[in-house]
Amino acid sequence: MKKIIMTGTLAALLTFGGLSVPALAGPVDVVVESAWSRASIGMNRPGAAYMTIRNTGDEPVTLIGLSTPLAMMPEIHETKTNAEGVSSMSAAGEIAIAPGESVALEPGGLHAMLMRLQQPMTEGETFPLTLLFVDGGEVTVEVPILGIAARGPED
Amino acid sequence: MRRRTIAGYGAAGAGAIALTLFVGWWRVDGPGAPEPIGQRPMALTEMDFRLTDHEGNEVGPETLIGRPTMAFFGFTYCPDVCPTTLSDISGWLDDLGDEAKQLNVVFITVDPERDTVEAMAEYVSYFHPAIRGWTGPEGQIARIADGFRAAYERVPTEGGDYTMNHTASVFLFGAAGRFVTMIDYHEPREFAVPKIRRALEEETEGAT
Numbered sequence: 001m002k003k004i005i006m007t008g009t010l011a012a013l014l015t016f017g018g019l020s021v022p023a024l025a026g027p028v029d030v031v032v033e034s035a036w037s038r039a040s041i042g043m044n045r046p047g048a049a050y051m052t053i054r055n056t057g058d059e060p061v062t063l064i065g066l067s068t069p070l071a072m073m074p075e076i077h078e079t080k081t082n083a084e085g086v087s088s089m090s091a092a093g094e095i096a097i098a099p100g101e102s103v104a105l106e107p108g109g110l111h112a113m114l115m116r117l118q119q120p121m122t123e124g125e126t127f128p129l130t131l132l133f134v135d136g137g138e139v140t141v142e143v144p145i146l147g148i149a150a151r152g153p154e155d
Numbered sequence: 156m157r158r159r160t161i162a163g164y165g166a167a168g169a170g171a172i173a174l175t176l177f178v179g180w181w182r183v184d185g186p187g188a189p190e191p192i193g194q195r196p197m198a199l200t201e202m203d204f205r206l207t208d209h210e211g212n213e214v215g216p217e218t219l220i221g222r223p224t225m226a227f228f229g230f231t232y233c234p235d236v237c238p239t240t241l242s243d244i245s246g247w248l249d250d251l252g253d254e255a256k257q258l259n260v261v262f263i264t265v266d267p268e269r270d271t272v273e274a275m276a277e278y279v280s281y282f283h284p285a286i287r288g289w290t291g292p293e294g295q296i297a298r299i300a301d302g303f304r305a306a307y308e309r310v311p312t313e314g315g316d317y318t319m320n321h322t323a324s325v326f327l328f329g330a331a332g333r334f335v336t337m338i339d340y341h342e343p344r345e346f347a348v349p350k351i352r353r354a355l356e357e358e359t360e361g362a363t
Contacts, residue, residue, distance in 0.1 A: 038238055041231075041277055048234035073314070079235050081323055081340045086306050087236045088320035107239035108340060114234075116314070148281040151242045 028137030029057025030097075035129070035143045036153040037114075040121035047071065047114035047121050049129060049143050050153070053095075054102035062134040063095040063103075070127040072116035079108055089113070094134070107151070121145045194304045199224065199332030202302035206263070206291035209276040214289060216302075216332070223335075223354040224259040224328040228305050230266035230319045231278040236340065237262075240323060243344060245283035250348050254355060255285055263289045265307035265321045267296055329357030 035051035047070075055061050066074040078092040092110055097103050105111050112129060114121075121127070123145055130140045146153075202216040219226075227244065229237035241262060248255040262279060264270035267290045270278075275288030290296075300307060305322035312318050323340040327350060335354045338347045 038234075041281075045232045046234045048238075077235075081236075084306065085322050085324040085337075085339055086308075086320055087323035087340060088310070089235065089318060107235060111235050115312075115316070148238060149242045149245055151239070151246065 028061055028133050028135070028139055029055065029059075030061055030131070030133070030137075030139050031056050032131070032139060032141040034153040035141050036150065037112075037121060037127075037143050037145050038150050039123040039145050039148050040117060041148070043117040043120055045117075047117060049112040049114060050105045050107065051112075051141065051143070052102050052104050053097060053131065055097040055099055058099050060099060061097050061137070063097065063131055064134050065132040066112055067130045067132060068114065068127060070118060070121070070129075071114035072118065074112060074114050074129070076105070076110060077113040078110050081108070123147050196303045196305075196326060196328075196334040196337075198334060199302075199328055202299065204291075204295045204299040204302065206289045206295055206299065207272055209272060209279050209288035209290075211272055214287075219259050219261070219328065220332045221330055222257055222259050223330050223357060224261065224326075224332075225351060225354070226259075226261040226263060226303070226326045226328070227324075228263050228265050228300065228303070228307060228321050229323070230264050230321070231270050231274055232266060233319065236323050240325065240340070241279075241282045241286065243347070244286065244325065247347050247351060248283045248285055251351060254352070255283075257355060258285065258351070259287070260285045261287050261289055263296070263299060265296060265300065266309075266319050267291060267293055327351060327354040329354055331357070333357065 031054045033052045033054060035049065037047060037049035040047045053063065063076065066076065068074050076092040076095060077089050079087055079089050081087045095103055095110070103110065126142045126144050128140050129143050130138050132138055199216045199219050204215060206214050208214050225244065227240055229240065231237070244260065248258075248260065251258075260283070262275075264275060270290050272290060275290050279286050279288040303322075303326055307319055307321040310318050310320055325338040325347075327335045327337060329335050335357050336350050338350055
């Protein structure tokens, strides 16, 4: 576990090192780590992005939405698999994160669903994704785009 | 006397509750439980379907018989489960190394409207080269899904688009076409490679 108190310089360093993608842009005490996404084939198919969102403050935070120039309709979705093995996806709604807790957006569970792409997601590039919180706070993270077959942030 | 009556009612009540719970257990989880909806898939030899692979070749159950098979349903407009499963499958194939060459590996679309042969060809090209992509007419997709006892459903989304709910398990068949086992989506991934080896061993048993 990395200690999450850092200056912009350190944040930039870590981002450069590819270790994590911390974001301290908003007034919200939230740190985003290990953000990643998969490249898209063209623009017709929705993309997905993953990350860990950590509440480093003393108050609960509630994530209510997303915004990005990459997609017209970015939304937090959740994949669920029922007892018969059938997977379905639906909007996850608001996500409350208690102080000191984190929420993982990872394959097969919660994910940032990027609908109506405005441009293809190209491997090796990054895009900004802004997390919107209920109190009006925002946190923007630069999400690296990995290959279509990537399995995690290190791939 | 009155106290005893109350105690009696209490005992009868507790007995009734216990009986209700027992009956409930019997019907839901116990021997009286209905057959699960996800029945055992048919043997490939009993299936009947005609599809097209991502290189335009006509394929059917006979394409798979003779070698062990790993198959999975999905669609290329699926942002989460399908690329994840195809990446997992690619990883298992890498782990198996040369053994993987004995396997048929098939990704079957449940969304033939968007997943044309060309779309499947492009999509599978990003994953392990052993993975074949199959598509075909809606009716034929329904037949193969029925044979696998796999479910899928078209679900409208905002803005006139749609997504597909579908069985996300990976199916394993032996070389003779007999269903061996499946790898469930939420199963710990380290169980997958041993299960695939079981399907591969099925071939050896069939041959001897």
